[in-house]
Amino acid sequence: MKILVTVKRAVDYTVRVRPLTDGSGVDIANAKMSMNPFDEIALEQAVQLKEAGVADEIVAVSIGNSGSQDVLRSALAFGADRALLVQTDAVLEPVAVSRILAKITADEAPQLVLMGKQAIDDDASQTPQMLAARMGWAQGTFACGLTMGDAEVTVVREVDGGTQTLALPLPAVVSVDLRLNEPRYLKLPDIMKAKRKPLEVQPLEEMGVDVGTKTRITHYAEPPERKPGVRVQSVSELIDRLVNEAKVL
Amino acid sequence: MAVLVVADHSGGTLADGTARTITAALELDATVDVLVAGEHAQSVAEQAAALNGVNRVRICEDAAYAHQLAEPMATLILSIIDEYSAVMAPGSTQGRDVLPRVAAVLDVAQLSEITRVIDKNTFERPIYAGNVMATVACDESTQVITVRTTAFEPAASGQSALIEAVPAPETPVAARFVEESVVRSERPELGSAKVVISGGRGVGSAEGFKLLEKVADELNAAIGASRAAVDAGYVPNDYQVGQTGKAVAPDLYIAVGISGAIQHWAGMKDSKVVVAINRDEDCPMIQTADYALVADLFDALPELEEGLAQLKAQ
Incomplete structure (x- = not known):
C-alpha cells in the first residue's frame, strides 16, 4: 500500500512573526524555517504504518520554493522512500494547492493521503478537506487515532466536546492532530541515508495547473496591543482589583 | 443575493x-x-x-x-x-x-x-x-x-x-459513523463562557487540575488548558486553548501555571481581562497579563477558592 504525505515548509513555531511596517507583507526574510509541526505527525504516522508492514511505500510531497528541498530531505530521513517538490516562488491559496495535489494524487494513486490538520503560517486548515472533495473521497480530519483495515481506515477524530470515530472507505484523506503520535528525532545515519534517496523537482509551470484565485491579502497589520498590566502582591489584592477595578467579578 | x-x-x-x-x-x-x-x-x-x-x-x-x-x-x-x-x-x-x-x-x-x-x-x-x-x-x-x-x-x-x-440529495461516497465519546459537562461551554480558568504544564498532573475545578465552581467558569498540559495528558484535547486549539474571548481569563507562548496567546488574547498566576516572574504570561500574581499555584488556588466563596457569601 502506498501512502502520500504532504509536507510544508513554514516559519518555525518559535518565531514571533511581525508585519512589515508598510503593511505590504510579513517580515520573514531571515526567519528560521522548519517543517510544519503537524506534517511531522503525519509523516511519523506513515512511517509507523510502514514499520508495521501495512504500508510499503511512502511518497513525500511539498509545494514551495527551492528551500522546501530541506523539509523533503527531512521527510526522507524520517523514512519516506522518495520525495517530490513542486517548485514555485508563489504563495498559494489552499484551493490552488488542492488543485496541484489532486493532480499528483491522481498520478500516484495512493491508498491513503496523510496531511497535517493545518499549517501554522496561514492557519487555514482547508487543504486536506479540499483534496478529499476533489478526489471524491471520504475524509477524516483532526485525527488522534488511526487503524488501517483492508478496505477501510478507522479514524478517531478530535471534535468539540470529545472524540468521534469514523470508518473511511479507501482511498481516503486523513488530516492529523497533535495527540496522534510523538514524532521521532532524526538520527545522523538516517539523515546521511536520506541524501541518497530520490528527490524529484518539478517546476509548477510545467504541471499545467492554474493556481489563480480571486482572493488576495491586501494588507498586513499588527494585532491591537494590550495595555501594560499590574503586579498584584496577594490573592486578596487580586480579588479586590477584579471586583473594584476591572469589575469582572 | x-x-x-x-x-x-x-x-x-x-x-x-x-x-x-x-x-x-x-x-x-x-x-x-x-x-x-x-x-x-x-x-x-x-x-x-x-x-x-x-x-x-x-x-x-x-x-x-x-x-x-x-x-x-x-x-x-x-x-x-x-x-x-x-x-x-x-x-x-x-x-x-x-x-x-x-x-x-x-x-x-x-x-x-x-x-x-x-x-x-x-x-x-x-x-x-x-x-x-x-x-x-x-x-x-x-x-x-x-x-x-x-x-x-x-x-x-x-x-x-x-x-x-429542503430535499436531501443523494449521498456521495462517505465516511461511516462508528461511535462518539462526547463529554457532557455541567460547566459553560469553553468557547462562550464569561470566565475561563486554564492550566498549563505548571499544574503538574490531572490531579492538579482538581484545584482549578474548585475555583471554576466558584466562578461558573469553563476550564481550558495549554497545549503543554494536553500533551502531558493532564486533560483532554478539547480543553486546548491556542493556535491549534480553541479561540476564547471571555470577560475574565485566568492562566494558571501557563508560561504564555505565542501559540497560547493566539487563543485567548481577545479576553477582556487576563490574570496570570505563575511562580516564574519572567514568563511571558506574567509579563503581559492585566493582573499578574507571582506565586505558587498550589498555595494561590485554594486561597482564591476561599476568597471567592467569601465574596459570594457577602
Missing part, C-alpha cells in the same frame, strides 16, 4: 456559535438563511428561526445527517448554493470539517476564521498565530467563510422565521 449560514448543533441544541455567525452574516448581507440538517432537527430549526435577523430556516431531516458528516453535508450545501452569494459556518470542528469541501467543488478560495467584515468583499482574519491580522479581498463567485465566533456577539432571539424543508 443572500447568505447561507450552516447551523452547528448537537443533542437537540443549536450551538451558540451559530447565533454569532448570524451576526457576522448580517454584516455581509441583509438576507440570511440558516440551513439545519439532522436526523431529527425540528427543535433546532425552531431555535434558529427565533434568532433575530434570520430570513428563513431551511431544514433537511434525513438519517444521512445524523452526525453531520462532511461528505453528505457538503453535498447538501452544494445542492442549494446557487441561491446564495456566500456560505458561512462557525469555525468549530464541524464548520472547519465541512466548508473546505464546498469551496473545493466550487473551486473558490475559502476564508478561514474571519474576525471582521469590513465590506462586502473585504474581511479580516488572523494569521501566524494571531501575530498578524490580514485584510483579505475576496471576489470569488461564491464566498465561503468560517467565522471566529468569539469576534462576534450572538444574535438575540425573539422572532419566528419561516421554516422550509
Whole structure:
C-alpha cells in the first residue's frame, strides 16, 4: 500500500512573526524555517504504518520554493522512500494547492493521503478537506487515532466536546492532530541515508495547473496591543482589583 | 443575493456559535438563511428561526445527517448554493470539517476564521498565530467563510422565521459513523463562557487540575488548558486553548501555571481581562497579563477558592 504525505515548509513555531511596517507583507526574510509541526505527525504516522508492514511505500510531497528541498530531505530521513517538490516562488491559496495535489494524487494513486490538520503560517486548515472533495473521497480530519483495515481506515477524530470515530472507505484523506503520535528525532545515519534517496523537482509551470484565485491579502497589520498590566502582591489584592477595578467579578 | 449560514448543533441544541455567525452574516448581507440538517432537527430549526435577523430556516431531516458528516453535508450545501452569494459556518470542528469541501467543488478560495467584515468583499482574519491580522479581498463567485465566533456577539432571539424543508440529495461516497465519546459537562461551554480558568504544564498532573475545578465552581467558569498540559495528558484535547486549539474571548481569563507562548496567546488574547498566576516572574504570561500574581499555584488556588466563596457569601 502506498501512502502520500504532504509536507510544508513554514516559519518555525518559535518565531514571533511581525508585519512589515508598510503593511505590504510579513517580515520573514531571515526567519528560521522548519517543517510544519503537524506534517511531522503525519509523516511519523506513515512511517509507523510502514514499520508495521501495512504500508510499503511512502511518497513525500511539498509545494514551495527551492528551500522546501530541506523539509523533503527531512521527510526522507524520517523514512519516506522518495520525495517530490513542486517548485514555485508563489504563495498559494489552499484551493490552488488542492488543485496541484489532486493532480499528483491522481498520478500516484495512493491508498491513503496523510496531511497535517493545518499549517501554522496561514492557519487555514482547508487543504486536506479540499483534496478529499476533489478526489471524491471520504475524509477524516483532526485525527488522534488511526487503524488501517483492508478496505477501510478507522479514524478517531478530535471534535468539540470529545472524540468521534469514523470508518473511511479507501482511498481516503486523513488530516492529523497533535495527540496522534510523538514524532521521532532524526538520527545522523538516517539523515546521511536520506541524501541518497530520490528527490524529484518539478517546476509548477510545467504541471499545467492554474493556481489563480480571486482572493488576495491586501494588507498586513499588527494585532491591537494590550495595555501594560499590574503586579498584584496577594490573592486578596487580586480579588479586590477584579471586583473594584476591572469589575469582572 | 443572500447568505447561507450552516447551523452547528448537537443533542437537540443549536450551538451558540451559530447565533454569532448570524451576526457576522448580517454584516455581509441583509438576507440570511440558516440551513439545519439532522436526523431529527425540528427543535433546532425552531431555535434558529427565533434568532433575530434570520430570513428563513431551511431544514433537511434525513438519517444521512445524523452526525453531520462532511461528505453528505457538503453535498447538501452544494445542492442549494446557487441561491446564495456566500456560505458561512462557525469555525468549530464541524464548520472547519465541512466548508473546505464546498469551496473545493466550487473551486473558490475559502476564508478561514474571519474576525471582521469590513465590506462586502473585504474581511479580516488572523494569521501566524494571531501575530498578524490580514485584510483579505475576496471576489470569488461564491464566498465561503468560517467565522471566529468569539469576534462576534450572538444574535438575540425573539422572532419566528419561516421554516422550509429542503430535499436531501443523494449521498456521495462517505465516511461511516462508528461511535462518539462526547463529554457532557455541567460547566459553560469553553468557547462562550464569561470566565475561563486554564492550566498549563505548571499544574503538574490531572490531579492538579482538581484545584482549578474548585475555583471554576466558584466562578461558573469553563476550564481550558495549554497545549503543554494536553500533551502531558493532564486533560483532554478539547480543553486546548491556542493556535491549534480553541479561540476564547471571555470577560475574565485566568492562566494558571501557563508560561504564555505565542501559540497560547493566539487563543485567548481577545479576553477582556487576563490574570496570570505563575511562580516564574519572567514568563511571558506574567509579563503581559492585566493582573499578574507571582506565586505558587498550589498555595494561590485554594486561597482564591476561599476568597471567592467569601465574596459570594457577602
